[in-house]
Amino acid sequence: MKFKKLLTTAMAAALAVSAFAGCGAQAEESTETAQTAESTGEYADTITLVWYPNESAEDYDVARSEYARLIEEATGKKVEQKLTTDYAIAIExxxxxxxxxxFMGAQGYIEAKNANDAIEPLFVNSGASGTLDDAxxxxxxxxxxxxxxxxxxxxSYSIDNIAGKRMSFVSNSSTSGFKVPTNSIISHFADQNLTEDDLIEGGEGKLxxxxxxGGSHQGSAFNLLSGKAxxxxxxxTEIAPYASCTEGEANTTGSVYTINSDASAPFDTxxxxxxxxxxxTPVLNGPFAYNSDALDPADVKAIQDLFTSDEVANNEVIFVPExxxxxxxxxxxENERFVLVDDSWFDPIRDLSK
Structure with a gap:
């Protein structure tokens, strides 16, 4: 399968700046507007769909447009898409x-919900079984x-000797690119009484x-392959467009991956x-999440009905055959599709912060 991705940083940054300039300063006003909409039953005629840096790549244009088209079909409203170069911008x-x-990882969803309890999961992608069992x-x-x-x-392998090395993470708001692996590292080096804060910076006295x-999964992988880490x-999932498992069983400890000869930038180097x-380490699939103060409940129902349908499960732009x-x-x-999920399903990730 060719899932080519290109991190169009300049383009995404320009859009992010224009769309989210002063994002923090607008927070109070935006929240007040959303709460007013909820109380009056009046919601915006345009639905804004924001993407993480990972999915803001230029080669995802067609896929992103298909998500927008489907939301427009379900709701009858116009959809505006915003690309970002920073997890925090999308979450905020x-x-x-x-x-x-x-569309966000479980950790980003939890951070958004901690900031505003109105944040809810819209749906998640299932595993091959078509259920949450292997999602x-x-x-x-x-x-x-x-x-x-x-x-x-x-x-096998041990992470004992990662101590003293140059380490690359994705973002401290990333589930699989920070939250899950740092929890594993802290547990492994339990005798050092480490915290997440101890892993954010390197240097003397640090692990x-x-x-x-890296700012994205692609960026972190490239830090390794380019010799920076x-x-x-x-x-x-984010390395799949660029690399193939060439030794061992995919997604297992000890497996070897090779960057494809036709990999797009920056992996073309x-x-x-x-x-x-x-x-x-297995990680729970992240949700498409929504702000229930800002999205009409009727639109939520319509979007969920369409996206969990067989029509979307068989849409080859959404679920791409091999x-x-x-x-x-x-x-x-096999039977991958979108399925409904409630907030408690993300408790295993939430518990990592306890």
Whole structure:
């Protein structure tokens, strides 16, 4: 499957600036407007859909347009899309009502809901079974091929020797790119009494010699492959457009991935390079979430009815078959579809902060 992605930073940044300039300053006004809409039953004629940096890539234009088209079909309202280069911008815009819908990871959803209890899950993508039972993806800790011997532990790998290395994360609002792996690292080095704050910066007295944030899963992976980091965290779904599992079983510890010869930028500069997964952790799929103060309940119902239908489950732009040339966010291997979920389903991620 060709899921080519290109991080169009300049374009996304320009849109983000124009759409969200003064986002924090507008928070109070936007929240007040959303609450007024809820109390009066009057909602905006335009629904704003905001995307994380990962999904703001230029090659997702067609897929993003299909999501907008489907929301317009369901509601009869115009949909405006906003791209971002920063997780925090997307999360804040949903929480304060600047945007009504956002596709986000579980951690971002939790942060948005902590900021505004009106945030609710719209739906999530299922696993291959078509249910929540296998609705998960994987968080990788990876090293460049050739360095994996430093982390060998019998027939498997240990993260003991990540201490003192240059580490790349995604964003501290990322579920699989920060929250889940840092929880694992803190547990592994329990004798050091580490906190998340101890892992955000590197240097003397810290676990890592240097800490980088890629800003996206693609950015974190590229930090590793370009030699800026010794170890990097990123997820399987965001690296899938650029790399193929060439040794071992996909998504498992010890598997080896090779950057595809036709990988798009920035990976076109590191084609053929390999990385080894030294730890793979399952993560709950993130939701499309909405602001219930800013989105008409009738629109919520209409959107949920359409997106959980067989029509959308069989839409090859939304759920892309393995042999398709389409560029999409989710693969179709068996019975993948969108399913409804309630807030409590994300408690395992929420509990990581307790």
């Amino acid at each position: 815009s949903l929480a304060n009502g600047t945007a009504q819908i956002c 998960k993806y994987y968080s990788f800790l990876a090293v460049n091929k050739g360095d994996e011997g430093e982390y060998a532990d019998g027939d 890592f010699s240097q800490v980088l944030f 010794d170890v990097a965290v990123f997820c399987d 590191v084609t053929g390079k390999e990385f080894v997964v030294i730890q793979s 042999d398709s040339e389409n560029v999409g966010m989710f693969e179709k291997s």
